[in-house]
Amino acid sequence: MNRFLTGGLLIATLAISACTNPDRLGGDDEIAGAATGNAATSAAADPASPAFFQQSVGDRVLFEVDQSTLTAAAQVTLRGQAQWLMQNNDYLAVIEGHADEQGTREYNIALGARRANAVREFLISQGVPAARLRTVSYGKERPIAVCSDESCYTQNRRAVTIISIGSLS
Amino acid sequence: MKRFLALIVAAVLAGPVWAQEPLRIEITEGVIEPLPFAVPLFQAETAGSEQLASDISRLVVQDLANTGLFREVPASAFISQISSFADPVSYPDWRAINTQALVTGAVAVTGDQLTVKFRLYDVFSGAELGDGLQFAGTVQGWRRMAHKVADAVYSRITGEQGYFDSRVVFVAESGPKDNRLKRLAIMEYDGANVQFLTDSSAIVLAPRFSPTGDRVLYTSFESGFPRINVLDVATVGRRQLTTQEGEMAFSPRFSRDARRVIYSLSNGGNTDLFMTDLTTGAHSQLTSAPSIETAPSFSPDGSQIVFESDRSGTQQLYIMDANGGEARRISFGEGRYGSPVWSPRGDLVAFTKQNAGRFHIGVMRTDGSEERLLSASFLDESPTWSPNGRVIMFTRETQGATGGPALYSVDISGRNLRQVPVSGFASDAAWGPLQP
Known part of the structure; x- marks a missing residue:
């Protein structure tokens, strides 16, 4: 039980850091670069920009081992995502579900589908039209952290909301 | 002996x-x-x-x-x-x-x-x-x-059929762990004469031979979403299999008469088993539970299906009639059981077992008795049977940032564990029939 609580706290911390440090857009350098006014961060300063969605709102939530329930921290992030999506009506989203490597390939695809769907359902409950949200699972095929211990696994057990303008297909 | x-x-x-x-x-x-x-x-x-x-x-x-x-x-x-x-x-x-x-x-x-x-x-x-x-x-x-x-x-x-003049279809992998490139490939059972069947532009997973080895079913992310493709081995032509409509389709396998395909379909976060009859084009739903049902495999006579489900709370193995209905659980040992494959002789089920932080390949009788673990490592999975049912090939993945998968084979006695010599990373083998 102690271990579980520690895990919960760790995940909460990481979920917050993920908001400001998304792997897809590089790291702290770009955030720190806001003052220097480079293109990437000036874009991120625009609340209607995808960069703002990824960096400030937070494009991902993390999950416990073999779970698809949304943590309190995940729900905070997703409320932000829902709000952003409702303010930016021309964006569609594909929610990617992922698993860590500790599991069989087929099961992890199914588990990623559960995680992606948990996010989708939550966004819908917050008012995002279902037609703008699709899900996909990558199972354990696309880890972002490559070590084989919990410090990486916790980052890989994730659902990432990928936004784009236009058709979902 | x-x-x-x-x-x-x-x-x-x-x-x-x-x-x-x-x-x-x-x-x-x-x-x-x-x-x-x-x-x-x-x-x-x-x-x-x-x-x-x-x-x-x-x-x-x-x-x-x-x-x-x-x-x-x-x-x-x-x-x-x-x-x-x-x-x-x-x-x-x-x-x-x-x-x-x-x-x-x-x-x-x-x-x-x-x-x-x-x-x-x-x-x-x-x-x-x-x-x-x-x-x-x-x-x-x-x-x-x-x-x-x-x-x-x-x-x-x-006094038994051999398995040397047979081929294996598998996933050849290259590139770093966080950006793995995957292609379907085919080779002789001993790792010789590797030929690629697809390029690496989309993730491909878990190829499965048709009973005669002329076609391969596999899961592809070509469309951006997991879908089942069928590939003709001789021409390397491929097309998407028309399945029951769903968000994601994966984990396909042919029946032994090649007339039917069973697979998993995910909708609304729930994964169930479906079957498509290739001759009539009819689809049927085999399970409807809120749990994950996946990795189905037919018995040799086509009358039953072994699959994995977490309906009990963790991944376990079940057997049901090929048309669906009540399923009986066959795995009761410690840990989790997945990716079951019915042996060509019909008497055994090979599986992946996850217990106490280790992965194993094992076999058990179809009533769940006489469980025997054949391997143990950081990550062993995806067993496939030699055509005579005497040898199992599987994926063994090494850990860490530079880790990756390789193919191994082991006798069902647990003896004679050896790596199949393939250059580069290789996973998800499917052992084809003895060639005519």
């Missing part, structure tokens, strides 16, 4: 009294003491075919020795030499070096045409085991002809 070993020992000690006991390995219990065999260099019957004769002889030796059931008596121990395929062999010379099975052969090349013939001798009985056989093919196909000789020898000595 013990009975057989006892006979061998007796034969060595008592000589002619036991000499009529036929050459035989009973594989059932696994072989502890491999049977000594010799393959003198096959005769080159046409000028210039010496190299091929040598290559073919070596491959016959390699096929047999790698089973762990046979042990090669090296040429350096030979007393008599074979100078002609037609001449009688000198049994005492082979008995003296304790060779129990002797394989002689000859190779002839005419243009692009290759013929390979062989004879198998039961040295202690002083008689040929079966008639001499001849195979004809092309020079390029020389490996297959060596495999056929080895299959015939294996079959005559064990």
Whole structure:
């Protein structure tokens, strides 16, 4: 039980850091670069920009081992995502579900589908039209952290909301 | 097996009294003491075919020795030499070096045409085991002809079908762990002659052969979403299989009559099993539970399906009627069980087991009894059966940032674990049938 609580706290911390440090857009350098006014961060300063969605709102939530329930921290992030999506009506989203490597390939695809769907359902409950949200699972095929211990696994057990303008297909 | 070993020992000690006991390995219990065999260099019957004769002889030796059931008596121990395929062999010379099975052969090349013939001798009985056989093919196909000789020898000595002239379809992987490129590839069972079937532009997973080996089902992310493709091995043409509508389709497998495909479909976060009849195009839903149902595999007679489900709270194995309905749980040991595959003989189910931070490949009877673990490592998964049901190939992944998957094989006795030599990372093997 102690271990579980520690895990919960760790995940909460990481979920917050993920908001400001998304792997897809590089790291702290770009955030720190806001003052220097480079293109990437000036874009991120625009609340209607995808960069703002990824960096400030937070494009991902993390999950416990073999779970698809949304943590309190995940729900905070997703409320932000829902709000952003409702303010930016021309964006569609594909929610990617992922698993860590500790599991069989087929099961992890199914588990990623559960995680992606948990996010989708939550966004819908917050008012995002279902037609703008699709899900996909990558199972354990696309880890972002490559070590084989919990410090990486916790980052890989994730659902990432990928936004784009236009058709979902 | 013990009975057989006892006979061998007796034969060595008592000589002619036991000499009529036929050459035989009973594989059932696994072989502890491999049977000594010799393959003198096959005769080159046409000028210039010496190299091929040598290559073919070596491959016959390699096929047999790698089973762990046979042990090669090296040429350096030979007393008599074979100078002609037609001449009688000198049994005492082979008995003296304790060779129990002797394989002689000859190779002839005419243009692009290759013929390979062989004879198998039961040295202690002083008689040929079966008639001499001849195979004809092309020079390029020389490996297959060596495999056929080895299959015939294996079959005559064990009384069971061999598995050397068979192919394996698998996923060839390259690139860093966080951006792995995956392509379908096909090779001979021993890792030779790798040919790619797809490019690496989309993730591909878990290929599965049709019963005759002419087609491959696999999961592809080509569309951006997991979908089932069917690929024609000869033409490398592929098309998306029309499944029941769903967000994601994966984990397909053919029925043994190739008429039906079973697979998983995910909708609204829930994964169930479905079946599509390829002749009628009809789809049917086999399970409807809020849990994950995936990795289905038909029994050889097509009447039942083994699959995994977490309906009990963790991944476990279940068997149900091929048309759906009530399922009975068969796995009850500690840990989680996944990716079940019904054996070609019908008596066993191979599976992946996850317990106490380790992964295992194992087998159990179809009622769940006699569970036996064959391997243990950081990550073993995806078992596939040799066509004769005696060997299992599986994926073993090493850990860490530089880790990656490789293919291994192991006897169902748990003996003879060996890596299949494939250059680069390889995963998700599916072992095809013995080729005609």
